[in-house]
Amino acid sequence: MRNWSLARQFFIGQLVFVLALTTTISWVLYLDAEDNTFDSASARMLAVATTFANDPFVLEAVQSPNPSDLLQPYAAEVMDELGVDFVTIMDTDRTRYTHRNPSEIGGQYIGSVEQALGGVPHVELFTGTLGPSVRAIVPVTTPDNAVTALVSAGVTVDTVSIARNAQLPLVWLIAAGALTAGTIVSLVLSRHLRRATLGLGTEQLSRMFVFYDSVLHSVRDGLALTNLRGDLVLYNDQAAALLNLPPSVPGEPKPASDVGLSPSIRELLASGRRAVDEIHVTDDRVLVVNQEPAVPASGTKPLGTVTTIRDHTELEALSDEVQTMRTLTEALRAQTHEHANRLHTIVSLIELDRRTEALEFATRDLQQSQQLTDEVVAAIDEPFITALLVGKAAQANERGLHLDIDVAGTLETHGMDPRDLVTIIGNLLDNAFDAAASSEERSVSLSIHTAGDDAGFVDIEVGDSGPGLSEAQLGTIFTLGSSSKGTAGTRGLGLALVRQAVHRLGGTIAVTSDGGALFTVRLPAGPRAPEGADPAGPRAHGEATRG
Incomplete structure (x- = not known):
């Protein structure tokens, strides 16, 4: 039963309830029918006995010398016509004048007579010579209210039961109708419940x-x-x-x-x-x-x-970290290739016994390669950003681009997620590289300033020598899927990530286009900017980023 579906449990429970209710109703109807039958029989017997007691013929007969000769034929005729089992007329000392069985005439009446002798009619269920019966006893009184005889009329219990049983078909019909209707309703409800619960049981539903x-x-x-x-x-x-x-x-x-x-x-x-x-x-x-x-x-x-x-933002942050590592890898590969060429040059100078020129060439190369790294490391205390800029510088050099990095002050990352900074700077530089690659000047500038009157903020500016952005691009570049590189709908996610990273850091971003694109990001150097600050900058400046 525990594995039954909820619908089956409901149907069985409802069916048991209907059966119990139908049985109870049937029993109540049966008892009511029985009570009504006995009440009806009692009232009928009282009416018959009262009619006999008030009949002047009966009063005259009981006062005659031989009452039985007069009353027995009369009582037998009435018993046959009315379907009464017995009508017994007796003296006050219980001596019978009439009886259904003539041999019982003259014998003593079996039953209660005290109330009738007191002048009060009485109805009772008593076992006499004919068996258990419902009987009424009524006094026969003279005009001066003296009790001179008694009349008892009754029917046996078997006769009452026959009358009661005649009402049972109606009781069974009502019970059968109630049971049928209850079963049909329970079946319909259980089918609906089965569809609603997919045929699962209570334990299955609970576990699920x-x-x-x-x-x-x-x-x-x-x-x-x-x-x-x-x-x-x-x-x-x-x-x-x-x-x-x-x-x-x-x-x-x-x-x-x-x-x-x-x-x-x-x-x-x-x-x-x-x-x-x-x-x-x-x-x-x-x-x-x-x-x-x-x-x-x-x-x-x-x-x-x-x-x-x-959350694609987190995935893109991981992607940016991977891209940063890839940038560093490509930069190291390019530097390795370039270092091999320079090492061959130095070896060749030494073999030509031109040791002084070899030393000058090696020293100058070391100073140039180390200068950018020293400047960045000295100005930026965040290793992620340092590694990113060193890699981007090498990437720009490999692509034949001039990258100008200007760092003023120290980049304070307290309250900032370095991954957000990598997302902002890395995506803006990638977009600037792509734009500058199609221009004659082929230059990109990065400026990070933390000094001046707004020392509480970090200003990041990325500019390029590319063709810039049209008015239409300035209005739609921040829409997801829009891109200045073409193929709308397949690119443009990078700038959405930049804008959201700026928003998370409580900053602003804006773009202008005049002989190239210039993106300006302002970030709070300490705690997040107060609520209400525009996270995306003024649209009047054409806020956007490349996709």
């Missing part, structure tokens, strides 16, 4: 709820369940964190329009359509969203949708 709830709150990805109206029925803690939602309360659906979701995610949830690795942008995150309709195993219409959400 516990397991699913544990899975819901333990997975690292955001998970949200919506109904057909697009309301959020349930979501886990990660989804609440990624979408900035209040804690989920089971059984209280939240309309997507009331919880501050971004327009694109709100549209996706409301549509109920299938989505595979779609990119959606919130105020501070880039999210990868997948959505599938929740269709029962029976294949009926969907109950809603299941949406999974991953």
Whole structure:
């Protein structure tokens, strides 16, 4: 029984309840029929006995010398006509004048007579010569109210039972109707319950709820369940964190329009359509969203949708770190190749016995290669940024670009995530390299300033000698999928990550275009900027980044 489905348990329980209720109702109806039959028989016998007692013929006969000769024929005729089992007329000393069995005439009446002798009619269930019977005893009185005889009329219990049993078919009909109706209703409800619970039992549902709830709150990805109206029925803690939602309360659906979701995610949830690795942008995150309709195993219409959400910002941060390592690897490879060439040159000078020129060449090369590293290391106390800039300098040199790095002051990373700084500087330099590669000047500038009147901020400027940005690009460059490199919809994620990294650090970003693009990022050097600061900078300046 423990393995039965909830629908079967409900049906059996409901059926047992209907059976118990029907049995109870039938028993009550049976008892009521029995009581009504005995009450009806008692009232009828009282009426018959009273009629005999009030009959003047009976009063005259009981006062005659031989009452039985007059009363027995009369009583026998009435008993046969009315279907009464006995009518016994007796003297006050119980001597019978009449009886159903003539041989009992003259014998003593068996039953209670005290109340009747006192002038009060009486009804009782008593066992006499004919067996148990329902009988009424009424006094026969003279005009001056003197009791001169008694009349007893009755029917046997068997006769009463026959009358009672005549009502039983109605009782059984009512019971059968109630049982049939209850069974049909229980069957319909159980089938509906089976569809609603997918045929699972109580223990299975309990385990499933516990397991699913544990899975819901333990997975690292955001998970949200919506109904057909697009309301959020349930979501886990990660989804609440990624979408900035209040804690989920089971059984209280939240309309997507009331919880501050971004327009694109709100549209996706409301549509109920299938989505595979779609990119959606919130105020501070880039999210990868997948959505599938929740269709029962029976294949009926969907109950809603299941949406999974991953934070692509963190993935991109890891990608940026990998890209930084790749940049350093390429820089080391280029330096190794260049170092081999220079080493051959030095060896050749030594073989030509031109030791002084070899020493000057080696010293000058060492000073030039070390100068940038020393400047960067001295100005920037963050090893991630130092490694990134050294690698980018080597990458620019390999691509034939002139990279001018200007660092004023010390970059204080307290309160900043170095990965965010790598994301900002690395993506802006990559975009600037691509833009400058198509120009004649082929130059890129990076400026990091922490001094001056705004010493509480870090200003990062990245400029290039490229063609710049058009007015149309300035208006759309920050849209996810937009890119100054062409192929809209397939690029542009890098700048979204830059903007969001700036937002997380409480800073601003702006872009101007005049003979090339110049991106300006301002970050608070210490604690996060106060609430209300525009995280993306003034759009009047055409805030954007390359994708």
